[in-house]
Amino acid sequence: xxKSLLLAFAxxxxxxxxxxxxTLQDGARYFQxxxxxxxxxxWRPLATQGNPVAQNNLGIMYLDGKGVPQNTSEAVRYLSxxxxxxxxxxxxxxxxxYRDGKGVPRDxxxxxxxxxxxxGQGNSAGMYNLALMYDLGQGMKPEPFHAYMxxxxxxxxxxxxxxAAHRDALWRRMTPAAQNQARSLAVAxxxxxxxxxx
Numbered sequence: 384x385x386k387s388l389l390l391a392f393a394x395x396x397x398x399x400x401x402x403x404x405x406t407l408q409d410g411a412r413y414f415q416x417x418x419x420x421x422x423x424x425x426w427r428p429l430a431t432q433g434n435p436v437a438q439n440n441l442g443i444m445y446l447d448g449k450g451v452p453q454n455t456s457e458a459v460r461y462l463s464x465x466x467x468x469x470x471x472x473x474x475x476x477x478x479x480x481y482r483d484g485k486g487v488p489r490d491x492x493x494x495x496x497x498x499x500x501x502x503g504q505g506n507s508a509g510m511y512n513l514a515l516m517y518d519l520g521q522g523m524k525p526e527p528f529h530a531y532m533x534x535x536x537x538x539x540x541x542x543x544x545x546x547a548a549h550r551d552a553l554w555r556r557m558t559p560a561a562q563n564q565a566r567s568l569a570v571a572x573x574x575x576x577x578x579x580x581x
Contacts, residue, residue, distance in 0.1 A: 407436055414440070419450025430461065435470035438462070442476060446485075455486035466497055471506035474498070478512060482521065491522020502533060503577050507540035510577075514546070518553065527553060529581055531565035532572055539573070 410425030423444060429437035442461035445454045459480060465473025478497030481490045495516050501509025514533030517526040534550035537543045554562060572580035 407434075410437070410440065414449075417449075419444065423450040430464075433464075433468065435465040435468035435473055438465035438468070439470050439473040439476060442473065446476075446480075459486040466500070469504075471501040471504040471509060474501035474504075475506055475509040475512060478509070482512070482516070491516065495522060499581075502536075503580070505540065505577050507537045507542045507546070510534075510537035510540065511543040511546045511549075514549065518549065527557065527561065528565045528568055531557070532568040532580065535566075535569040536573060536577070 406425050406429060410422045413419070413422035413425060423441070426437040426440050426444075430441045438461045442458045442465060444450050445461060446458035447453065451457075459477075462473050462477040462480065466477040467473075474497045478494045478501065479485075480487050481497065482494035483489070487493075495513065498509050498513040498516065502513045503509075510533045514530045514537060516522065517530035517533065519525065531550060531553050534546050534553060537546035538550050554565075557565060568580075
C-alpha cells in the first residue's frame with residue numbers, strides 16, 4: 384500500500400513547476416524500476432529544499448530500506464516534515480506509524496489526527512485508515528456511522544480496494560435507520576469537500 388501512496392504524488396506535482404514535477408516523476412520511474420539509488424538522487428535534493436512529496440518518498444525509502452539502510456528514525460523525521468508541510472501522503476503515512484507504534488510510541492490519538500488531516504484533503508488512504516480506526520474502536524469507542532462514512536468516501540475515490548468491502552460489510556450490520564444516517568453523513572461530508580467531517 385505504501386508503494387502506491389509513494390507514487391501517488393503525480394496529482395500533487397501537476398501544479399508544481401515543470402522542472403520540479405519532472406524530477407519527482409523521474410524519481411518515481413526509477414523507484415518503479417527498483418533503481419533506488421537514482422530515485423534517491425532525484426528526491427533527496429528536493430526533500431532538502433522542503434518539498435513535502437519528496438520528503439514523504441524519502442521517508443518511505445528509509446522505512447522500507449530501499450536505496451538506503453533501513454532507518455525508522457529517519458523515516459519518522461522525513462514523514463513528520465512532509466506531514467507538517469501539509470502533504471496528505473505524509474500525513475497518512477505518519478498516521479500509520481503512530482497507529483502501529485513504528486519508530487514512535489503507539490498513539491491512536493495522533494494517528495487519528497494525521498489520518499483525519501489526510502482524509503480532509505481527499506486522500507483515499509487517509510479516509511480508509513480513519514474508517515478502520517472508527518470501525519475497530521482504536522483509541523475510541525467504535526463509531527459505525529463515521530466508519531461507514533469514511534469507507535464510503537474512500538471507495539468513491541478509488542485506489543483502496545478494501546474500502547468497498549468494509550463499507551458493504553458494515554452496511555449489512557446496520558439497521559435501516561442507521562443506514563440512512565450513515566449515508567446522510569457521507570453525502571454531507573462529500574458536499575463539504577471533506578472539511579469538518581469527524
